[in-house]
Structures are given as C-alpha cells and as structure tokens.
Amino acid sequence: MYQVGVAKEDITAFVYGKGMMGYAVPTHIVTDVETPIHVRAFVIRHKNTGKTVALVNAEICFYTIAVKDAVVKKLQQEYPQMGYTDANVLLSAQHTHSAPGGYSHYVLYNVAIPGFQPKVFDAIVNGTVKAIVKATQNLQDAQLFYQTGAFDPDVPVAFNRSIKAYNNNPEVGKPLLKKDHHLAIDRNMKLLRFDAAGGAAIGAFNWFGVHTTSVGNTHHRICFDNKGYAAQFMEEKMQTNTANDHFVAAFAQDTGGDVSPNHQYEPAVPVNQEYQSAKKNGQYQFEKASQLFETAPDAQPLTGDIDYELLYINMANIAVDSEFVLGRTGLRTAPAAVGLHMLLGANDRPALDVVSNFLLGLGGPTLPKLIRAYENSVLKLFRTQKDIEDIQLKYRAHGRKQITIESSIGKILGTYYIQKLIIPGALDETINRMKQIDREGYFARTPWMPRIVPLQIIIIGELALIGIAAEITTIAGKRIADTALRILKHRGIKHVIPASFANGYHGYITTTQEYRAQLYEGAHTIFGKWTLPAYQTKIKQLATQMLKPKNERQMDTQLKPELFAPDEIWYG
Numbered sequence: 001m002y003q004v005g006v007a008k009e010d011i012t013a014f015v016y017g018k019g020m021m022g023y024a025v026p027t028h029i030v031t032d033v034e035t036p037i038h039v040r041a042f043v044i045r046h047k048n049t050g051k052t053v054a055l056v057n058a059e060i061c062f063y064t065i066a067v068k069d070a071v072v073k074k075l076q077q078e079y080p081q082m083g084y085t086d087a088n089v090l091l092s093a094q095h096t097h098s099a100p101g102g103y104s105h106y107v108l109y110n111v112a113i114p115g116f117q118p119k120v121f122d123a124i125v126n127g128t129v130k131a132i133v134k135a136t137q138n139l140q141d142a143q144l145f146y147q148t149g150a151f152d153p154d155v156p157v158a159f160n161r162s163i164k165a166y167n168n169n170p171e172v173g174k175p176l177l178k179k180d181h182h183l184a185i186d187r188n189m190k191l192l193r194f195d196a197a198g199g200a201a202i203g204a205f206n207w208f209g210v211h212t213t214s215v216g217n218t219h220h221r222i223c224f225d226n227k228g229y230a231a232q233f234m235e236e237k238m239q240t241n242t243a244n245d246h247f248v249a250a251f252a253q254d255t256g257g258d259v260s261p262n263h264q265y266e267p268a269v270p271v272n273q274e275y276q277s278a279k280k281n282g283q284y285q286f287e288k289a290s291q292l293f294e295t296a297p298d299a300q301p302l303t304g305d306i307d308y309e310l311l312y313i314n315m316a317n318i319a320v321d322s323e324f325v326l327g328r329t330g331l332r333t334a335p336a337a338v339g340l341h342m343l344l345g346a347n348d349r350p351a352l353d354v355v356s357n358f359l360l361g362l363g364g365p366t367l368p369k370l371i372r373a374y375e376n377s378v379l380k381l382f383r384t385q386k387d388i389e390d391i392q393l394k395y396r397a398h399g400r401k402q403i404t405i406e407s408s409i410g411k412i413l414g415t416y417y418i419q420k421l422i423i424p425g426a427l428d429e430t431i432n433r434m435k436q437i438d439r440e441g442y443f444a445r446t447p448w449m450p451r452i453v454p455l456q457i458i459i460i461g462e463l464a465l466i467g468i469a470a471e472i473t474t475i476a477g478k479r480i481a482d483t484a485l486r487i488l489k490h491r492g493i494k495h496v497i498p499a500s501f502a503n504g505y506h507g508y509i510t511t512t513q514e515y516r517a518q519l520y521e522g523a524h525t526i527f528g529k530w531t532l533p534a535y536q537t538k539i540k541q542l543a544t545q546m547l548k549p550k551n552e553r554q555m556d557t558q559l560k561p562e563l564f565a566p567d568e569i570w571y572g
Helices: 065-078 118-137 225-242 271-298 340-344 354-363 366-376 385-398 429-439 474-491 512-517 531-545
Strands: 002-010 038-046 052-058 089-093 140-150 188-196 201-207 248-252 306-314 403-406 452-460 463-468 495-499
Touching: 002 118, 002 188, 002 201, 002 248, 038 118, 038 225, 038 248, 038 306, 052 118, 052 248, 052 306, 052 452, 065 089, 065 118, 065 452, 089 463, 140 271, 188 271, 201 225, 201 271, 225 248, 225 271, 248 271, 306 531, 340 403, 366 385, 366 403, 385 403, 452 474, 452 531, 463 474, 474 495, 474 531, 512 531
Parallel strands: 052 089, 201 248, 463 495
Antiparallel strands: 002 038, 002 140, 038 052, 140 188, 188 201, 306 452, 452 463
16 A cells, blocks of 8 residues: 655754753853764655655754745755655654754844854754655655554653643633642654555554654753654664664644643752753653554554645635634734733743843833833824724734734834833843844844644545644643544544644744633734634645545645745844
8 A cells, every 4th residue: 555765864953152942041052062962853645646745853953944944945946856846755853952053044043053054954954854855765655554642641741831721721620739740731642653565564654743842942962852762762762672773753843832742830840961861751652652653553544635725815814613612703813013921931941031030020011011002102192094904903803912023014112112121231142132133134134933834634545644833732722623624534544643843933823712821832923813824724725625635726826935045044
C-alpha cells in the first residue's frame, strides 16, 4: 500500500553571542553546544497513486514562512522529479527554546537575537532539504500503524500553566484546583509507527503537547531539551535492539500551548539541574512512546489514499462562521495586536525586565486603558469614517486585551513615534534595539509579525493532520480536531491531529473563554478573541473541499505569503 523513507540530519549552527529563539530575552545568547540539534524527515508514498507527502520535525523553536518557502523552492529547483510542493510538505518544530534564532524575516521575531542570521537560516533550510531528499531516496515498501495512549495520572510529565483560563471552558465542567493542573491537559500521546515490508521497524512519529522549556533562559548552550532527549533515547534503544542504525524517531507537538513540563506549585528546579530535568521529562515521553510503539502492530494498519491541500489565509481579516460563535453574526478577526501579559512572559517562565516591571507597576493595565479611551473619544474627532471603523473593529475583536503593540501598523503603547517612548533605551536592551530598528527604518518597511499564514491538511489513510502555524491550547486543539473530524469522517477519517508549529508561526490560538482571562496565551493570541472560531471556519471550508475529487475542488490559491527582499530584512 505505502512506501516510506526516513532520514535525520544535523542542523547545529550558530553565531557566537547571538540570541536563541523562544524566550525573547536579550541576554539569552548562544556561546556553546550542550547537544546537537537535528531535523528528521519521513516521506510517505502511496504505491498505487504515487501521491507523496513529507512530514518533517526539527529541533528548533518553530519553522518560519521564509524557511518553508526556501525549502520548497530548493526542492523544486534541484530535485524537480520528486514532485514536492508547498502542499505536500509539512514542516513542524518540536519547539525547543534553546536553539539559535534569527531565521525569520519578520522584524519583531529578531529583536532579541538581534537581527536576521543567514548562517542559521541556511543551516535549517539546507538540512531540511537534505533530510527530505535522503528520505525520498530511501523509500521502501512499508506498513503504517497508528496508536494512542494516555500517561498515567501520577507521571509528572506535563502541567497546565494557565489553569485559571482553562477552567473558563464549558468542556471542563467543575473547575479543577491548582493541585490538579496535571489533569488539565490532553494526556494522550499519539504515535505513527513505520515498519518495512518484512516487519523491521524503520521509524516512529510521535505527537504530545508539552512545551520544550525544561531548560530556562539563563543557559547559553544549544540544547534540544526534553523532546530531543526523548528522540535520542528511542533511537538509541531501537538501533541497539534491531541493529538498524537508520531508525528515526520524531517527537512533535500537538496541543501544548498551555502545557508546561515544569510544575507550577512546587519549588522550581534549580538552574544547575535544568538539563537533568529535561532528560527526566524526555525519559517519561520516551517510555510512553515505547509502550505505544510495541502495541501499535496490534492495531489495524492504515489503508487508503494520500491527499493534501494547503491554502494561505489572511488572519487579520476572517469573517467567522456563526456556527462557531453560538449563532452570532458579523464577527471577524482584526489586525495583529499584542497584549500586556505577553510581554510579562508565561507563568512557568516569566520574563520580567525593566520594561515589564514598568508596564506592570507604573503603567500596568492603566496605560492601555487610557489609550483605548483616547482612541474611542478624542481621536475620533480627527479621523475619517474608515479610521473610526478600524478602531471599533480593533477593540471589538481584541476585547479585554490590554494592547501594548499593534504589530500590523507599527504602534507601541499607542504611538508610531518609538523614539519618544518614555522608557529610555539605556535602561532596557529590548527598547534600545527597537529604537535602533526604528531609526534605521526597518519598522516602516514590512509588517512586524505574520498576517498571511498557511493552513494545511494532509491525509494518510484514516489519519488527518491539520498543519497550523501557531501553538494551540489544550481545549482549542480539541475543538479544532472535532471540527475537522466531523467533516472528514465522511471520507473515512478516524483520527485527527492538530499539528502545531507547522510551516510558520504567528503566536497562540486560545478558546474565546480562555482569551477572556488575558493570561500569557490570550495576550499572545494576536488576531483577537475570534481567532479559534476563524480557524474552525477555514478548516471547515478546506475539509469540505477535500470531500470532493481533486479536479472539482474550489480552492482560493490567489493569496500568497508575504516574502521580503534582502533590503527589507533587519540584520542587526
């Protein structure tokens, strides 16, 4: 039925003294390597139809739209016979915060680095291409087995870091106590096993939602963190037991947006023990994956065709289907805006610095409220009707968010004049760099964060992967999976996995109920409180088209991602 090829490539590369991606702390720089980082590729081809997909997972924080574009173009230019397109290549990341940054073209993701780093960008692109090519060249007849299983409640592998927001969801019922935050997650692991035709195991692709943040932002060594250790343990075990030196295991994310490997209500792991903590967490994931791997052949193998579609959606302007907002009409997303609590950091890894202390203490939520009041009153006297409507949309869509950065139009704390921010750059390196970027004109050249993002569905037999360029909270992921399954079950789909950090990155997806709490995840849901219903709307549309034969699908392929010229990218 299928052919499968697997491959693994080292992508370790960094520029000494430049920052890592994830924590957005200017002091979180690279000076050395604790562990190498890798990219793993799994190519699956249907023997009868020839349809092929490449599933990739890298030990980086996230893939970017620029990297995805470069990978696909390189594959098409150098290996056109392989038939790869944007639609049949899914690039995902395991989200370690201890890997080099500087590979995004969007300026706001490069502030902490600082600047775009071609060396890192090229290493990720070239390594990803090499892994896909090698996996394609290694195709062999194979069977695929899908298995799921839950961690026992007493295994301390993951904890909900924003239980107040989680408890807002109607699915929860009776609110969970803080001590039960290990239960406020999806404790199910999903695993896809690949066996050669003769029965020999050749690889495994695993999904479980937990942040790869066992290692904090005070360390300066590249590390693949807990999921990297899990992959290492599984590959070592399988290579030893089977004498297959080419066995490859990927540990990817699904709904881990509000999930931490760090217990919130016990003493924190000492800084000098964080690498050991990452290994321990990786051990938990490895042990559960091993259990699933051993029992997977007891399940029926996947059968059926391979299918795929990808479209780009403008997340700043999506009309929401009333089905997903209790029958309400006229709701839509809005241009990107960052909330106060994104700057303060997540509960398990706070990022308090001079700026954050100022915003929380002196200004706090007061300043965003004053700006809101000013824009809704005085500013209207000097604006056109279109401007007034834009202001109304902004505050309607962003709701309770205490807006600090409007990344779509380049405003910070209500002003375009970054040089006049009352926080002196001398007191805070982030502000200093933002003022530098502004002086050099880069804030005015491009959007600060993505707005046109990819949405992808890949079908392999009875399994569907929903590729989403964001990190998804537990309940938001369940709603996404339920939306897709309700439609795709009509073509035989039994399992749906929201594959997060896929093909790009634009922050978080929370439920509307979680969003109201405006904790870190809600503040980083940059397109407003209707972001999840907007995704459900687009997933419904895309899944419905995939019920039709390929030649009958009505796909909007006109919208393309924003790609920037070299002189539009800030290099630091």
